[in-house]
Amino acid sequence: MNAESAPVAIIMGSRSDWPTMKAAADALEALGVAYHAKVVSAHRTPDRMYAFAKGAKAAGYKVIIAGAGGAAHLPGMTASMTELPVLGVPVESKALKGMDSLLSIVQMPGGIPVATLAIGEAGARNAGLLAARILALGDADLAQRVAEYAARQSDMVSESVED
Ligand code: RP5
Numbered sequence: 001m002n003a004e005s006a007p008v009a010i011i012m013g014s015r016s017d018w019p020t021m022k023a024a025a026d027a028l029e030a031l032g033v034a035y036h037a038k039v040v041s042a043h044r045t046p047d048r049m050y051a052f053a054k055g056a057k058a059a060g061y062k063v064i065i066a067g068a069g070g071a072a073h074l075p076g077m078t079a080s081m082t083e084l085p086v087l088g089v090p091v092e093s094k095a096l097k098g099m100d101s102l103l104s105i106v107q108m109p110g111g112i113p114v115a116t117l118a119i120g121e122a123g124a125r126n127a128g129l130l131a132a133r134i135l136a137l138g139d140a141d142l143a144q145r146v147a148e149y150a151a152r153q154s155d156m157v158s159e160s161v162e163d
Pocket of ligand 1: 012015068
């Protein structure tokens with residue numbers, strides 16, 4: 001969603017992360033929350049990461065979702081350079097199935113918080129939903145949409161074990 005300004009930034013270490021991180025974008029779209037999605041790599045584009053993180057608040061973002069795989073330093077490095085809440089999504093890696101990504105993101109030193117989600121698409125989707133819940137604290141209309149989303153989800157779960 002390329003609105004001119006958006007409250008959520010979805011950043012990721014590589015274009016190869018997008019199929020996973022799209023689940024965050026889809027959740028935000030379902031709730032009518034604008035976002036910008038971009039590739040910002042801690043290792044391959046460190047200057048871009050620095051500029052993004054340092055400028056994120058002034059750019060109007062309220063929440064940052066950061067996804068990365070392997071030696072997943074992007075969420076933590078971003079969190080070290082902004083006061084905005086950072087939600088980290090461990091992208092599933094080929095070699096270690098995302099355990100490397102998870103541990104890289106979750107084991108932050110005290111003082112630099114990153115809220116770490118589950119590995120892969122479920123984590124990305126939940127990051128989108130969590131970002132919306134954070135924004136909903138100051139937005140009654142969005143809070144209503146978040147509640148309706150949860151209710152719709154419950155309605156879709158049949159109690160029956162057969163069709
Ligand atoms: C990380 O390395 C990215 O976040 C990605 O998950 C992983 C592999 O990147 P590519 O080699 O596919 O670009 O930095």
